[in-house]
Amino acid sequence: MSQFPTRFPMSARQKLNRRHFLQTTGAATAAGYFAGTSSLGNAQESPNERPVFATIGLRNQGWTITNKSFKYADFAAMADVDANVLGENIAKAKEQQGTAPEGYADYRKLLERKDIDAVMIAAPDHWHTKISVEAMLAGKDVYCEKPLTLTIDEGKLIEKVVKQTGRVFQVGTMQRTENNQRFLQAIAMIRDGRIGEIRKVTCGIGGATNSPVIPAIDVPEGLDWDFWLGPAPKVPYRALPEMRKGYGGGVPLYTNCHYAWRNWYEYSGGQMNDWGAHHVDIATWALGADQSGPSKITPVSFSLPVDYKDGHPTVSDQYNSPTKFEIHANMPGDIPLVITSEGDNGIMFEGTKGRFFVNRGKIVGKPVEDLESNPLPEDAIENVYGGPVAANHTDNFVQAMRSRKQPISDVWTHNRMLETCHLANIAIRLGRELNWDPTKREIVGDDEANSFLSRESRKGYEIDM
Incomplete structure (x- = not known):
């Protein structure tokens, strides 16, 4: 029996080519931090292994994290307080996955649904804590954009609820996973x-x-x-x-x-x-x-x-x-x-x-140049990450959902x-x-x-x- 229920058929465009399938399967089944009950590659190939997601807050970054997640999950619902933004993104999601998510003006109605495994939150910062806490209490795993909180005490509350509910929680500080591993x-x-x-x-x-x-x-x-x-x-x-x-x-x-x-x-x-x-x-x-x-x-x-x-x-x-x-x-x-x-x-x-300098476009300095003749140990980057580096931040989130371990960008x-x-x-x-x-x-x-x-x-x- 699948760990995640299936709600939507998978369109042909979501199927991965064999090379990517094998690479992703190998990453997800490797021993260590990210080992789970089934491989992420299988989750992408088999409709019976795909989690059901919803997105709350859809403008700009909300669509960005949703769009990179279609290969890993089916989106059953979306919520936004702007009807124009909501309509536009439902139409784009239908084009991507072949089925239109249900739209909600009030995210709380979305959280009442029992078929949703996880929510992605990209509302403005002052909404993050309230939605995150209520989502976890509703039994959802959470991917929330950074910065996670508006205040320090909000962070303490989220930590408390993560511990209380046992939900998996990924913060969207994607530099931990992406940007060519720089x-x-x-x-x-x-x-x-x-x-x-x-x-x-x-x-x-x-x-x-x-x-x-x-x-x-x-x-x-x-x-x-x-x-x-x-x-x-x-x-x-x-x-x-x-x-x-x-x-x-x-x-x-x-x-x-x-x-x-x-x-x-x-x-x-x-x-x-x-x-x-x-x-x-x-x-x-x-x-x-x-x-x-x-x-x-x-x-x-x-x-x-x-x-x-x-x-x-x-x-x-x-x-x-x-x-x-x-x-x-x-x-x-x-x-x-x-x-x-x-x-x-x-x-x-x-x-x-x-000294050296790093940003999203470069990593430069003499210590970097010295790597050509004196490279880092083969497992140096994996040791930092805690296992094979995920394809992207959503990939890591779904792997964590399977293993029930916290992902690379945990709340603490x-x-x-x-x-x-x-x-x-x-x-x-x-x-x-x-x-x-x-x-x-x-x-x-x-x-x-x-x-x-x-x-x-x-x-x-x-x-x-």
Whole structure:
């Protein structure tokens, strides 16, 4: 009997060629961390072995993670508070898998379905914790986009519910799996001593933009604005006529909704949590600090686009997350981790024997060049990953669903990393250094700063426990 129920026939386009089938089967059945009850290759070939997924939050990244997952799962349902986005993505999903998922304006109706094995969550950050917790309590495994939480206490709650329910939970920090294994190679080089003892790590995550005054206007047709706000405070919808181009296009360039919500602390952690959740994750993993975290956070310099009082913006009609910053985090062994808006996007590792730089497009430096004559051990990258590297982040998630072991980007290591980013934002908002107790997971001797570890949900949108 299949571990996953079958709901949809598999279209011909989903079948893999023999070479890919054999490669994937070998990866999934290898001994070690990812060994499961049946091979992922069989799951792709046999309709009786395919899990049933649903996606909640469909614009941009929601479709991206869904689209790369059709080869592993059948999508029975989709949910979005924007009827236009929902309709467009249902049509695209039907084209991919031959059957249209059922659409929902309210994700809670989707969670009531017993035929769904897992949900993929790509709603804005302020929704992540509520949907994730309720999905696990409804018996679903979860793949949730990064950054996982809006606050540090939300992370603790998710950890509690993962432990309580035994659900598999993958965080979408896909640099742990994808990007041609460059980041895994970087960690393997450090573990193999290629730069000696680490002396400093710098994460360049880019700056953000400010905005003009953004007026309150009528809510676009098809968007349930109150539900989009959800746990966040009730405010008017704001937008200017200029449209965004490129990735995230087709929406206003300046708004407090689609895409630009990343520039508002009410819904996100700004650039610190957006790109920071990727690069600080790899840096923390490389430092072996993903079970502990920093002891001190120092805001060396920063620029906020609006005035703040007591850690809160004084105006509500402009972007309010930092545009420029340099943050120093004291990591275990007093190794400095610098998070900066300046320089090339990526991570610079500096040690006693050299340094190298890695990002999504390159890994460069003399220690990298030296690999040509002195390569890493054959199993170096697999040792970092904990087994054969999955084809992509969804591949790893489905393997974990079968084995009932946590995937490569688990909630505990993610939250430890993200605490550095959250603390950096609190330090910027209050304009002062913070001392952090990584055991108690609280800020030392600063009640005001500790008040930022959680946020109250708007009435009617509390987490349903």
